[in-house]
Amino acid sequence: MNSRSRITLPRPLDAHLHLRDGQALATTVAASARQFGRAVIMPNLVPALTRCQDALAYRDRILAAVPPDLSFTPLMTLYLTEGMRREEIDRAHDEPDIYAVKLYPAGATTHSDAGVRHLDRVMPVLERMAELGLPLLIHGEVTDPDIDIFDREAVFIERVLIPLRRRLPELAIVLEHITTAEAVAYVQAQSGRFAATLTAHHLLHDRNDMLVGGMRPHFFCLPILKRREHRHALLAAATSGDPRFFLGTDSAPHARSAKENACACAGCFTAPAALELYASAFAQANALDRLADFASRHGAHFYGLPVDAHECTLIAESWQLPDELPYLDGRIVPFHGGQTLAWRLETER
Ligand code: NCD
Numbered sequence: 001m002n003s004r005s006r007i008t009l010p011r012p013l014d015a016h017l018h019l020r021d022g023q024a025l026a027t028t029v030a031a032s033a034r035q036f037g038r039a040v041i042m043p044n045l046v047p048a049l050t051r052c053q054d055a056l057a058y059r060d061r062i063l064a065a066v067p068p069d070l071s072f073t074p075l076m077t078l079y080l081t082e083g084m085r086r087e088e089i090d091r092a093h094d095e096p097d098i099y100a101v102k103l104y105p106a107g108a109t110t111h112s113d114a115g116v117r118h119l120d121r122v123m124p125v126l127e128r129m130a131e132l133g134l135p136l137l138i139h140g141e142v143t144d145p146d147i148d149i150f151d152r153e154a155v156f157i158e159r160v161l162i163p164l165r166r167r168l169p170e171l172a173i174v175l176e177h178i179t180t181a182e183a184v185a186y187v188q189a190q191s192g193r194f195a196a197t198l199t200a201h202h203l204l205h206d207r208n209d210m211l212v213g214g215m216r217p218h219f220f221c222l223p224i225l226k227r228r229e230h231r232h233a234l235l236a237a238a239t240s241g242d243p244r245f246f247l248g249t250d251s252a253p254h255a256r257s258a259k260e261n262a263c264a265c266a267g268c269f270t271a272p273a274a275l276e277l278y279a280s281a282f283a284q285a286n287a288l289d290r291l292a293d294f295a296s297r298h299g300a301h302f303y304g305l306p307v308d309a310h311e312c313t314l315i316a317e318s319w320q321l322p323d324e325l326p327y328l329d330g331r332i333v334p335f336h337g338g339q340t341l342a343w344r345l346e347t348e349r
C-alpha cells in the first residue's frame with residue numbers, strides 16, 4: 001500500500017468528550033477507547049461534578065468500563081459553579097488526574113443548569129486558576145434569549161471572552177468546539193496559553209445538512225451547525241498546522257429515542273468513528289499529512305503531556321458503520337450510522 005492509503009499516527013487524544021455514567025459507560029467508554037488513548041472528560045453529569053472527590057470516583061467508574069484489551073486514560077475536569085471555593089481549585093491542582101475546570105454558562109446546553117450566571121461571582125476562583133496554571137475550558141455561547149442561536153458564539157466572544165481576557169490575561173483557556181470564522185480569527189489573534197478544540201461534525205457539515213430536505217436530529221448539537229463559510233474557516237484552521245487548534249470530538253451520546261423526538265436532545269455521538277470522520281475532513285482539504293499533529297500532538301502539548309507512545313493506523317478501506325448500537329435499555333445511533341466510511345482505523349494492541 002502506498003503512503004496515501006495508509007496513515008500511521010500516535011494514538012490520538014480527544015480533548016473534549018462526554019461519556020455519561022452508569023450503564024451508559026459500557027457503550028461509550030468502549031467506543032472511545034477503540035479510538036483514543038486519552039480523553040478530557042466533561043463533568044456535566046447530574047449532579048454536576050463540582051468536587052475533586054466526585055471527579056476521581058467517576059474516573060474509577062470509567063476505568064472499570066475500559067475493555068480488557070485496550071488502554072484508555074481519562075483526564076478529568078471539574079464543573080465550575082458560582083458556589084465553588086478556591087480550596088477546591090488548590091485540591092484540583094494538587095491532583096494529578098484532574099486537568100481543567102469547565103465553564104458552562106447556565107442554560108447554554110445539556111446539563112448546564114448548575115453553570116455560571118454571573119462571571120463576577122467566579123472571579124476569585126478564576127484568579128486562583130490563573131495563579132496555578134489550571135486551564136479553564138469554555139462553552140462559548142451566550143444564553144441571552146434576545147440573541148439568535150446562530151450568533152451566540154460570536155456574541156460570547158465580544159461580551160464575555162474579550163472582557164475576561166482583559167481582566168485575567170494569564171488564565172489558560174480552551175475555547176471548546178468552535179463553530180465560527182469569528183472564533184477562528186479570535187483564537188489566531190491570542191498570545192499565551194490559549195487554544196480551541198474542533199469537532200469532526202463541525203468540520204464536515206453545515207446547517208443545510210441538518211435542515212434542507214427534512215430536519216435531521218442526529219445533526220443537532222450545541223453550538224449549532226453554522227453556514228458553509230464558517231465550516232470552511234474551521235477546516236482551514238484545523239489543517240493549518242497551528243498548534244492552538246486541536247481535536248476535541250464533543251461526542252455527546254443521547255439514546256435514539258431522545259434524538260428522534262419532538263424535542264430532540266443536542267449532541268452528536270461521533271466517538272465510534274471519530275478518527276475516520278476527521279480523516280474524511282482532512283482529506284477534503286488535501287491535508288492528511290497534518291492530521292497527526294492535530295489529533296495526537298497539539299492537545300497533548302497544551303496539557304503538558306507526552307505524545308502517546310502507541311500508534312494507530314488509518315487505512316483507506318471502505319466499511320459500513322453500524323446503524324445503531326446498544327445503549328442503556330435501548331439503542332443509540334452513531335453519527336453517520338449506516339453510512340460507508342472511506343477510512344478504517346486499526347489500533348495497535
Ligand atoms: C453536549 C451534551 O449532550 O452533553 N451536547 C452538545 O450538543 N454538544 C453538551 C455540550 O457540550 O454542549
Ligand code: ZN
Pocket residue numbers: 016018042250252
Ligand atoms: Zn461538549
